[in-house]
Structures are given as structure tokens and as C-alpha cells.
Amino acid sequence: MNVRRLIPTAALAGAVALAATALTACSGAAGPTGGKDGKLDVMASFYPMQFLAERIGKDHVKVATLTKPGVEPHDLEITPKQTAQLGEADVVLYLRSLQPAVDKAVAQSGVKNVVDAATLTKLEVHGTSGHDHAGEEGEGAEGAADGHDHSHGEAGEDPHVWLDPVKYAEIAKGVGAALEKSDPDHAADYKKNTDELLAELGKLDTDFKDGLKNTASKTFITTHSAFGYLAERYGLDQEGISGVDPESEPSPAHMKELQGVAKKDNVTTVFFETLASDKTAKTLATDTGLKTDVLDPLEGLTDKSQGADYFEVMRSNLKNLQKALGDK
Secondary structure (H helix, E strand, O other), X not given: OOOOOOOOHHXXXXXXXXXXXXXXXXXXXXXXXXXXXXXXXXXEOOHHHHHHHHHHHHHHEEEEEOOOOOOOHHHOOOOHHHHHHHHHOOEXXXXXXXXXXXXXXXXXXXXXXXXXXXXOOOOEOOOEOOEOOOOOOOOOHHHHHOOOOOOOOHHHOEOOHHHOHHHHHHHHHHHHHHHHHHOHHHHHHHHHHHHHHHHHHHHHHHHHHHHOOOEOOOEEEEOOOOOHHHHHHXXXXXXXXXXXXXXXXXXXXXXXXHHXXXXXXXXXXXXXXXXXXXXXXXXXXXXXXXXXXXXXOOOOOOOOOOOOOHHXXXXXXXXXXXXXXXEO
């Protein structure tokens, strides 16, 4: 498969313009910001947004998150208290289509400064190595039965953009621009912190490119089809047991298909994640004589996470992928 080229500088500049436009459209006349402690109150929808706010804002922001550690973000339910907190925030950072409850709460909150990460980069539709499993058991029937809408974005867009360091850098740049606009007194610090974060994300991108360039296999199997952007960026093929909803149940036919893929593509490992059940991964591994390991979609950190922050977990993911895919 073709690996997508790195996003040119012009596209990153466009991300900044998008952030500024989105913020201006939502904010109206600029007013005083910050709580009693003088810090900008930022509400993040889930961990990847929280991480950006903390790394770019540092001492100038007070960051809270709607999705507590250990909670699977796809199925988050928002309390009235949290909706009220949204309305009191100076800035809200969220990713449209990942969490339907958050989308609804943001719309109801009346908050002025809203930054939607989906406007800062391009969302894409991802299958699993060209297969579309959207009609499988659990993706449609179960999703409707449990009262949740598990479709993502327009035409099934994949929201897991933070797992591609290049696309995450686009979002980071837009978030930095939004914080500068919300708190112009500290704009120089936000700009400096953003630039430092972009350099780290550039290094992470290089590490993934170099680390996955000469693997013996290009195919990996994972419970949750969250790694479409990562796979496309680095020339890999993702085969998901479930779709973008980690709790959906795969059909027997799909499990049999995956057994064939594992044999054909010399797959050694079935990956599971920290926030969802590992039952289907272990079943497939047992049936095919494969090993299991963790590939963390970084939707939230827990005491089981292989790393203390975004960069540590992503490097653990790289190490686990290298081990599973082998060397040529």
C-alpha cells in the first residue's frame, strides 16, 4: 500500500487558520478569561486533548477532562454537572464524532471558545486492509440495541487521528493558535511550547518511520480498529477484530477470515488494548497458536498503560509492533 506523504508546511499553516476561524466564529467579542487564580480554564474531552492542553498551556492553564482515567471514551455518558462545567470553561477542546455524548453536551453548553480537533486535520474513512466489517454482528445490531451511535463522523470517518504523529502535530498547532487567541498575554509562551511539542512529534514520526521500515511482515491484528492512520502513515496493514467500536462482537465468519490472514501474512501476535476486554483477542490467539500483546489506542491512561504519557505509550506501541512484525 502507498504510504501517505508528510503534510506540507502550507497544510499546517491552514490548520492554524482553521483553529483561529473556528474560535472566532464561536467566541464573539473577546472578554476576560481565566479563573480566580488567573489561569485559563480548559476542559478537554479525553486524554489526547488533555495532553495537548497541558503540554502547550503548562503553567498558564488549569486543565480538566470529561473522560476520567480507566473510562472507555466511546461510551462516555455526560452528567448535568459536567455540562455545567463545560459552560464555565474558558476553552473547550474536543474531537467531533469520537464521543456522541460530548458532541451533544458541547452544543448544549453555550461555551464561547470551542476548538474541534476534527477541523484541524483531515479525517478519513478506514477499513481494515480494504475490508469493510461495518455490517458485522455488533457493529450495527448491537450498537443500535445498546442505545449508542457507534458511527463516526460523516460516512464513517475514523476519529483516531492522534495515533498518527503527523496529524497529531497538525492538531497541536491549531490548539496552540487557539490558546494564543484566548490568552494573548501569554501568546509567546504558548507559541514556544507548541514549537517544542511539534519538534518532539517530528522526532516520534521519524522513529516510527525508521523502526517500521524493514519489518518482515506488514500485517497486524488488533481488537480495536483504531490504528488506520498509523498503518497508512507507516505502510502497514491493520486487520481489526472489531471495528472502531472496541466493544462490538465479531462474527464467526470474520474470526475465520482473520485466521486465514494470520497464516497467509505470517502474523505472530494478536494485539489487545488496556481499556476494553481482551477476550476476543485471546480467543483468536488460542485458535491460531499466536501470542498476545498490547497495542494501546491511547484513548486514556490507566495503571496498566505501558508509559506515563503520550510519548512513552507511543514508543511502547512502536516497540511492540517491531517485536510482532519482526525483521527482514
